[in-house]
Amino acid sequence: MADIIDQAQELTQFSCENQINRARAAAKEFGHGYCLNCGVSLAPTHSYCDADCRDDHSKRERMRGIKITGYDQ
Numbered sequence: 001m002a003d004i005i006d007q008a009q010e011l012t013q014f015s016c017e018n019q020i021n022r023a024r025a026a027a028k029e030f031g032h033g034y035c036l037n038c039g040v041s042l043a044p045t046h047s048y049c050d051a052d053c054r055d056d057h058s059k060r061e062r063m064r065g066i067k068i069t070g071y072d073q
């Protein structure tokens with residue numbers, strides 16, 4: 001019986017992660033309407049002011065990912 005419950009939990013978790021990833025991808029595709037790095041208002045189709053803001057933000061995201069991974073282990 002526990003196996004069925006475990007499988008249901010795994011399926012639910014997989015489904016949630018899949019939906020989150022799809023929502024993130026959609027948000028990237030359509031932009032946020034503000035700069036993800038400095039917060040300045042932009043056209044709804046944009047997520048960054050310029051390449052510098054995009055690079056800064058992606059560096060921070062990578063560092064955050066490294067810290068989270070290190071913390072979990």
Ligand SMILES: [Zn+2]
Nearest residue numbers: 035038049053
């Ligand atoms: Zn910016």
